[in-house]
Amino acid sequence: MVSDAPDRRSAFADLTREQLAILVPELLLSGHLIDRSGMAHTIGAFGREGMAQVAIEEWQVASPVYTRRMQRALGYTGDSVETIFKGLQLDIGAPPQFMDFRYRIQDRDHGEFWLDHCGALADVEPMGEDYVRSMCHDIEDPTFDATALATNPRAQVRPIHRPPRVPADRSPVCAWTVIIDDSHVPPPIPANFDIVSESAAAQVILDPIDPADPGQGDYSGPLLSDLRFSDFSRSALIRMADEVCLQHHLLALGFLIAIGSRTDVDAAADIGRKQFAGIAGLTSERLRDALGAGDDDAALAQVLRLHPAWNPLCYTGVQVDEHDIGVRLRIPKRSGAVSDRVWPALLDAEHLAPIEAMARGVNPRYTVHVTADTDDELALGFLLAEQPFRESGEVAITRFSTGADFRFADRGIPLPLTVV
Numbered sequence: 001m002v003s004d005a006p007d008r009r010s011a012f013a014d015l016t017r018e019q020l021a022i023l024v025p026e027l028l029l030s031g032h033l034i035d036r037s038g039m040a041h042t043i044g045a046f047g048r049e050g051m052a053q054v055a056i057e058e059w060q061v062a063s064p065v066y067t068r069r070m071q072r073a074l075g076y077t078g079d080s081v082e083t084i085f086k087g088l089q090l091d092i093g094a095p096p097q098f099m100d101f102r103y104r105i106q107d108r109d110h111g112e113f114w115l116d117h118c119g120a121l122a123d124v125e126p127m128g129e130d131y132v133r134s135m136c137h138d139i140e141d142p143t144f145d146a147t148a149l150a151t152n153p154r155a156q157v158r159p160i161h162r163p164p165r166v167p168a169d170r171s172p173v174c175a176w177t178v179i180i181d182d183s184h185v186p187p188p189i190p191a192n193f194d195i196v197s198e199s200a201a202a203q204v205i206l207d208p209i210d211p212a213d214p215g216q217g218d219y220s221g222p223l224l225s226d227l228r229f230s231d232f233s234r235s236a237l238i239r240m241a242d243e244v245c246l247q248h249h250l251l252a253l254g255f256l257i258a259i260g261s262r263t264d265v266d267a268a269a270d271i272g273r274k275q276f277a278g279i280a281g282l283t284s285e286r287l288r289d290a291l292g293a294g295d296d297d298a299a300l301a302q303v304l305r306l307h308p309a310w311n312p313l314c315y316t317g318v319q320v321d322e323h324d325i326g327v328r329l330r331i332p333k334r335s336g337a338v339s340d341r342v343w344p345a346l347l348d349a350e351h352l353a354p355i356e357a358m359a360r361g362v363n364p365r366y367t368v369h370v371t372a373d374t375d376d377e378l379a380l381g382f383l384l385a386e387q388p389f390r391e392s393g394e395v396a397i398t399r400f401s402t403g404a405d406f407r408f409a410d411r412g413i414p415l416p417l418t419v420v
Contacts, residue, residue: 052138061192083152154180304327
């Protein structure tokens with residue numbers, strides 16, 4: 001019998017501070033790559049313009065919710081430009097270095113940011129100018145304002161310049177102003193925002209950061225040029241990791257709502273599973289490599305426990321067990337994630353492709369089999385085949401992104417950014 005009361009202990013509590021400092025930026029990057037996984041299938045179903053509208057809708061409903069959560073978690077609530085910029089540094093929409101945001105604060109209500117490198121642009125430029133305009137114009141205009149809305153409804157984000165790049169190697173690739181002014185009319189609340197803001201994911205209560213824990217316990221100080229995650233305390237990093245995993249689920253929820261409004265239930269679930277499989281496999285691979293894990297059962301169990309699809313545990317209730325006979329994954333049929341109808345709700349005994357991709361990100365020889373399918377849970381086991389399986393099309397599509405092979409660099413001590 002699976003208890004209806006989820007495990008409240010974080011899966012990340014078993015990691016060292018050093019491991020967590022490596023893992024948090026990885027989770028931010030994998031959250032960003034969710035769209036690389038989903039949008040190819042969205043283009044196939046609805047065309048380029050339909051894809052752009054889905055992207056706008058999912059980010060508009062998700063980013064204000066998770067931005068406010070992270071502000072409260074790390075103690076940098078406020079309504080200034082500085083607060084907006086801090087939020088971007090902990091947003092799956094702007095993973096560090098891959099989306100290399102640089103900031104300048106002029107005063108409380110005025111600032112600028114620019115991108116010295118944009119991994120998203122590197123992914124889209126080879127697809128042609130129409131796709132660049134869809135991302136850098138059609139999608140960015142409403143979604144940047146939606147992200148700022150979480151901090152101040154009178155904030156507006158406007159381009160100084162942006163792609164298509166002229167000349168083709170122009171750097172920085174784009175630049176934007178952020179201005180807060182009482183005369184600005186707040187953007188309208190997007191459709192379906194109430195579904196996301198009232199979701200189980202939005203309401204999850206996580207353990208507070210321990211102020212006695214060695215290291216930086218919040219982000220209440222000045223805006224920093226970069227976040228060096230190793231400076232944060234262990235409990236702060238645990239909280240960040242769980243919050244970033246919730247960002248994944250909230251974005252997936254926004255995506256599924258947008259897809260569901262355009263097609264029937266079965267077709268929407270099919271697109272959702274393809275999105276899930278693509279990001280699940282690539283994320284497993286990156287987690288394995290980042291933590292220096294192997295490709296055996298111990299590595300599989302570690303990756304499954306830390307995978308953002310199954311975290312935070314108090315939201316998904318998923319359990320990973322190691323036995324002499326191998327690894328077991330137990331997915332409850334009642335949880336916050338299931339009630340929100342996000343990734344775990346898309347799985348059943350007949351639809352295991354995301355789990356196969358997840359396991360094969362650790363070792364391409366893994367097979368998945370059902371060990372129990374009851375009213376309470378779906379339980380799965382893993383065995384090694386004699387030969388590796390061919391990579392799934394969903395993972396191969398996601399690997400198209402330059403984020404698949406991206407490596408983070410140590411940039412040294414970050415500098416505080418003060419008013420110029």
